[in-house]
Amino acid sequence: MQPHALQVFRAVAEHGTITAAARTLRYTQSAVSRQIAALEAETGSPLFDRLPRGVALTEQGRCLLGHAEAVLDRLDAARRDLAALRDLTAGRLRVGAFPTAVAALVPRALAAFRSAHPQVALSLVEGLTPGLLDRLLAGDADVAVVSAAPDQPLDGDRFDLHHLVDEVLLVAVPRTHRLAHRRTVRLRELADDAFIAGSATAEETLLRATLPADFRPRIDIVAAEWTGKLGCVAAGLGVALVPALAVRATPPDLALLRLHPDDASVRRVFAATVAGRSRPPAVQRFLTRLDEATAGLR
Amino acid sequence: MQPHALQVFRAVAEHGTITAAARTLRYTQSAVSRQIAALEAETGSPLFDRLPRGVALTEQGRCLLGHAEAVLDRLDAARRDLAALRDLTAGRLRVGAFPTAVAALVPRALAAFRSAHPQVALSLVEGLTPGLLDRLLAGDADVAVVSAAPDQPLDGDRFDLHHLVDEVLLVAVPRTHRLAHRRTVRLRELADDAFIAGSATAEETLLRATLPADFRPRIDIVAAEWTGKLGCVAAGLGVALVPALAVRATPPDLALLRLHPDDASVRRVFAATVAGRSRPPAVQRFLTRLDEATAGLR
DNA sequence: CACCACCATGCGCCAGTGGCATGGCAGAAT
DNA sequence: ATTCTGCCATGCCACTGGCGCATGGTGGTG
Numbered sequence A, B: 001m002q003p004h005a006l007q008v009f010r011a012v013a014e015h016g017t018i019t020a021a022a023r024t025l026r027y028t029q030s031a032v033s034r035q036i037a038a039l040e041a042e043t044g045s046p047l048f049d050r051l052p053r054g055v056a057l058t059e060q061g062r063c064l065l066g067h068a069e070a071v072l073d074r075l076d077a078a079r080r081d082l083a084a085l086r087d088l089t090a091g092r093l094r095v096g097a098f099p100t101a102v103a104a105l106v107p108r109a110l111a112a113f114r115s116a117h118p119q120v121a122l123s124l125v126e127g128l129t130p131g132l133l134d135r136l137l138a139g140d141a142d143v144a145v146v147s148a149a150p151d152q153p154l155d156g157d158r159f160d161l162h163h164l165v166d167e168v169l170l171v172a173v174p175r176t177h178r179l180a181h182r183r184t185v186r187l188r189e190l191a192d193d194a195f196i197a198g199s200a201t202a203e204e205t206l207l208r209a210t211l212p213a214d215f216r217p218r219i220d221i222v223a224a225e226w227t228g229k230l231g232c233v234a235a236g237l238g239v240a241l242v243p244a245l246a247v248r249a250t251p252p253d254l255a256l257l258r259l260h261p262d263d264a265s266v267r268r269v270f271a272a273t274v275a276g277r278s279r280p281p282a283v284q285r286f287l288t289r290l291d292e293a294t295a296g297l298r
Numbered sequence C: 001c002a003c004c005a006c007c008a009t010g011c012g013c014c015a016g017t018g019g020c021a022t023g024g025c026a027g028a029a030t
Numbered sequence D: 001a002t003t004c005t006g007c008c009a010t011g012c013c014a015c016t017g018g019c020g021c022a023t024g025g026t027g028g029t030g
Helices: A003-015 A018-025 A029-043 A059-087 A099-103 A105-116 A129-138 A200-206 A226-234 A281-297 B003-015 B018-025 B029-043 B059-087 B099-103 B105-116 B129-138 B200-206 B226-234 B281-297
Strands: A048-051 A054-057 A092-097 A121-126 A143-148 A159-166 A169-174 A194-197 A218-222 A240-243 A254-259 A268-274 B048-051 B054-057 B092-097 B121-126 B143-148 B159-166 B169-174 B194-197 B218-222 B240-243 B254-259 B268-274
Touching: A003 A018, A003 A029, A003 A054, A003 A059, A018 A029, A054 A059, A059 A281, A059 B059, A092 A099, A092 A105, A092 A129, A092 A281, A099 A105, A099 A121, A099 A143, A105 A121, A105 A281, A129 A143, A129 A268, A143 A281, A159 A281, A169 A226, A194 A226, A194 A240, A226 A240, A226 A254, A268 A281, B003 B018, B003 B029, B003 B054, B003 B059, B018 B029, B018 B054, B054 B059, B059 B281, B092 B099, B092 B105, B092 B129, B092 B281, B099 B105, B099 B121, B099 B143, B105 B121, B105 B281, B129 B143, B129 B268, B143 B281, B159 B281, B169 B226, B194 B226, B194 B240, B226 B240, B226 B254, B268 B281
Parallel strands: A092 A121, A092 A143, A194 A218, B092 B121, B092 B143, B194 B218
Antiparallel strands: A048 A054, A143 A268, A159 A268, A169 A240, A169 A254, B048 B054, B143 B268, B159 B268, B169 B240, B169 B254
C-alpha cells in the first residue's frame, strides 16, 4: 500500500491500460504490471479484469480507487503545507513583546514581515517579561521580545536569547533647557530639575543607578502616558526619562539627550525562544526583521 | 512519505522518544532514528526537536502529524473495506431475473444469501432476458438470471453463463381429469382439452414444439395471472401450461403433470455475468445459493 | 565523577523494485 | 487462413533502500 503503488494503480485505472500508464509514468510495462500484481496480492482482491484490449476496474478496484485518491491527495496536501510553512506562504507567528518595544521596534519589524509574507497570520501580545516567558514555555507564543536588567539576568538555560539592542535611556528636556544643546548628560547635572514620572516607583526602576544612594529625583508631576509626559516637558514643567525604544521620532519641541550609561542600568533587549527548540522559519525570519529594525534605531 | 515511515513518525510523536517508539514497533532504535531523519530530509523540514530526554514535535512536525494520521486512517479504511467486500460484510448485490424465476428460485436464493450475509445490500429487478442482459452490460446489475430457448442461444462471447437448470413445462389439470394420475403426458393427448392461456401468443411461445404444425391448442379462456389461471383449471374449465419454476408448492386441488420434453422446447436457465469480468465475491456466493435453490427444485 | 538514557552514524546484509528480455494470447489486418 | 499487432505476464539480473549490529557522542542523574 505504498503511495507509489497507489499512484501506479490510479494511473492504470485512468488509462485503462497498463502499457499506457507505464508510458506516462516513465516506467516499463513490466514494472507497472508487477506493481498491480503486488497490490492485488497485498489486498487479496483482484483489482482489474484483464480484457483483450486493456484492463478494467473490478468492484474491489473501484472501492480501492476512492481511497487511493484520497490518500494521494492528502499526501500532496501535506507536502504543500510543509512547503508553505517553509516558504512562509502559510502558517502563523505569535509575538510577545514588552510595552516599550511595542512602541516602535516590534511594529516596524512586524510591518516589514507582513509585507514580505502577507499569508502568515500575525498576532502580537503586549506584556511584561516574566509573563511573556511563561507564554513561551506554555507554547502560547512563538517568540518574545523581552528586556533584562543586568542584575536580573534571563534564564539562558531555558531560553535561547537573541540579543537585539541595549536599551538606551534618554532625558527629554524643553528646547529652552540649559542642557538642550548637549548630546549626553549625567544624572547629577539634573539634581535640581523636576522630574515628570509615570509613577514614583517606576522611575526608581529606570534609575537603578550607580549614583550615590542619596540621589532622589524631585518628582512634582506624575503622568501615566508618554504623550502627556512629553507635553509637560515641552511646557517647561520639568524633565523626563524616556527609553529610546519608545521614541518613534524626535518631537520638534523637545530635546532628547542621551543619559550617560553609568547612570542607568543597561537593560538588554532580547528576542527569546524556548531553548533547544528549533526556530520555525517564520520565527527565524522575524528575527532578521527585528535586527533590521534595531539597525534603524541606532 | 511511505506509510511505513508515517507510522514510525506517528509512533515517535506519540511516545516522545525514538527509543520507546522503536520498542513498540519492534524495531531497533537506529532504524527509527534513520526513518525520522529520512522523513525530515524528504520534507526538507525538521520534524522533531532533539531534547536531552527525548524528542518533541516542531511546528512542521505538528503540521505533518495531522496529515499522517489522516493518511494512515484512510489506508486502514481501505484495507477494512476491501476485506469487508471479500468477506461479504459489506457491499451490494444487484440481481436481475426473468419473471418466472422471481416466483420461487431467485427469492429463495436471495433469502439464503441474506441470512448468511445480512450486511450486503440486495436489490432485485424483474425483467425479460434481453433487457436484463443490457443492464448487465451497462453495469446496472451484477448478475442476471435469464432463460434461453434452444433456437435463441445467448451470446456466449459477451456473457459468462452459469447453467442453473432446464426449465420443465408442466400441465395443470383438475384432480378429476382423466390424466390426473399420470406423471408425464404428451401434447397430442390434450388435443381435445381446452387450454387456459395467459395470452394467445404467449402460449404459442411456450409450445414452440416439434409437434405437427397443425396442432393448435383450443383456447377458450384467457387469464393473465397464474392464480386465476390455476383457479380456472381447478374449477374444471380446462388445462394450463405452467413452467415448473413458477410453482412454489403443488396446489391441493390440481395435478401437475410433466410435459414430455419432445413436445416443448427446453428453455435453459442461466445465471449470466459479463464475460471476462471477474465475479465479485458477492456474485460468486450468490451463484452457489442459486445452485442450492435449484437443487431443491429438482 | 561515574552512570545512564537517548540519539546519530558507519558497516554489512538482504529484500524489494525496476529494466530487459521473452512468451502467450486475442483481436485486427492482409 | 495467416500474419501482424497490441497487450499482459514472468524469468533473470542489477541496484537501491532499509534493517540490524555495532560504536560514538551528549546531556541529565545519583
